[in-house]
Amino acid sequence: MAGNSQRRGKRSTAKKGAAGGTGGKNRDSLKGRGRTLPADERPWHKGYSGTEKLPMKTAWKQDKERRAAEEEGRPPKIGKPGTKDTTWGRGWGASSGGAAGGRSAGGRGAAGRGATGRGGPRVAPGRRSNPSRDAPELLVGRNPVVEALRAEVPGTALYVAQGIDIDDRITEAVRSAGDRGIAILEVTRAELDRMTGGVLHQGIGLQVPAFAYEPFEDLVAAAAEHPTPLLVALDGVTDPRNLGAVIRSAAAFGAQGVFMPERRAAGITATSWRTSAGAAARVPVSQVTNLTRAIKACQREGWTVVGLDADGDTSLYDLEVAVGPVILVVGSEGRGLSRLVGETCDLTVGIPMASEVESLNASVAAAVALAEVARRRARR
Structure with missing residues (x-):
């Protein structure tokens, strides 16, 4: 046979040509996906207002937000926006003793300067943050807490460390908080240390809304x-x-x-x-x-x-x-x-x-x- 037709491994099929075009790389990904749904039409969004059953993950997140809001004494950030948190300070009017409720002590978030927190009093020792103007705060120390309760600062929760020495100030603070309907939570000293960011607390803390300044x-x-x-x-x-x-x-x-x-x-x-x-x-x-x-x-x-x-x-x-x-x-x-x-x-x-x-x-x-x-x- 002429030529190299007897060569081993010879190609017996035609050489493969160019692949068929797709009209552009990842063309399908460039197709429009329609309008962006508003929040009240997205079942996974916290602002969803429909009656359709929420996905399991979204329902869990909303339940978690409700529990956190109860601990911090604020309206939950779910659904339609609510009113702003009550502020405290001179000229605040009647006291508002809300329950901290929910799980034991320790809200969510990190404490700010001293013992103030963004969204709650809980904090790892030594951590600091810049709290928002309307964030709740934790007043600590026996004299400051008693003075705040005497002045009818609208506290939302009173934290008392387990095993502390009871004196007249602790007794007055607990009695005053109970009379005003403020939740009294007994926590460990280590938990109170975390909530205050290592600030000397003397075994007691009062969670209050942000301070209201005088005009x-x-x-x-x-x-x-x-x-x-x-x-x-x-x-x-x-x-x-x-x-x-x-x-x-x-x-x-x-x-x-x-x-x-x-x-x-x-x-x-x-x-x-x-x-x-x-x-x-x-x-x-x-x-x-x-x-x-x-x-x-x-x-x-x-x-x-x-x-x-x-x-x-x-x-x-x-x-x-x-x-x-x-x-x-x-x-x-x-x-x-x-x-x-x-x-x-x-x-x-x-x-x-x-x-x-x-x-x-x-x-x-x-x-x-x-x-x-x-x-x-x-x-x-």
């Missing part, structure tokens, strides 16, 4: 009715412990209120409440959008604005204006008074010190200045 206009108007008006303004104090200490000093030396900026400053958290030893329930606290503008508005009403500054032009012991309507401005922990606030003050005062100390802590300086103002007013 600034109402704060100034109420203070102006006092025979010797005195307000404290905080210029960028970022440590909640310093804020709580200033509020405590303001209550001790007769100030009628405290106000500070909304941004780049500490707000009332469980840590500041605890540091104030409950004084936040007696002293109105307000937040303003612009501190300089708020101070100028008070100056037009006849207030004298005094700024604390280590290099102040006047000695605190020569503060003759202390007997009139005064706003005492305390600067931040690091930089002191900001430039605009310092320029707005009517005068700046320094605290005489015997030794070569660079400066005092913001809350300590505020306490010293408030004590001097109170002394001058008492002598008058």
